[in-house]
Amino acid sequence: MTKDEIESAADHSYDNRYEIEQSKMCGCYYCMRTFPASLITYRDYTDFGKTARCPFCEIDAVIGDASGVPINEEVLTEIYDVEFSIVTSSDNYDALNFFDDDEQQ
Numbered sequence: 001m002t003k004d005e006i007e008s009a010a011d012h013s014y015d016n017r018y019e020i021e022q023s024k025m026c027g028c029y030y031c032m033r034t035f036p037a038s039l040i041t042y043r044d045y046t047d048f049g050k051t052a053r054c055p056f057c058e059i060d061a062v063i064g065d066a067s068g069v070p071i072n073e074e075v076l077t078e079i080y081d082v083e084f085s086i087v088t089s090s091d092n093y094d095a096l097n098f099f100d101d102d103e104q105q
């Protein structure tokens with residue numbers, strides 16, 4: 001999959017209640033489990049009931065097969081790598097060092 005395809009696949013993990021309810025199988029690209037959509041109950045929805053959370057890891061990284069995204073471990077792994085590969089940039093590092101030693105005089 002290209003990066004664009006992965007990002008549009010990941011979009012299906014948000015505001016996806018209708019899609020999940022139309023799906024037979026779901027996959028979570030955080031814990032890589034695939035499971036029947038029926039395992040997701042109304043209590044698993046977050047974001048005002050619009051977004052499914054994984055019944056196993058409780059992360060909102062669930063995609064249903066009604067989205068057209070192939071639900072298998074290979075695809076889930078590709079999405080994980082893009083969505084959860086958080087690189088600590090030097091900008092973030094500077095923000096953590098906001099307090100300047102000079103102000104302590």
Ligand SMILES: [Zn+2]
Pocket residue numbers: 028029030031032033054055056057058059
């Ligand atoms: Zn999960």
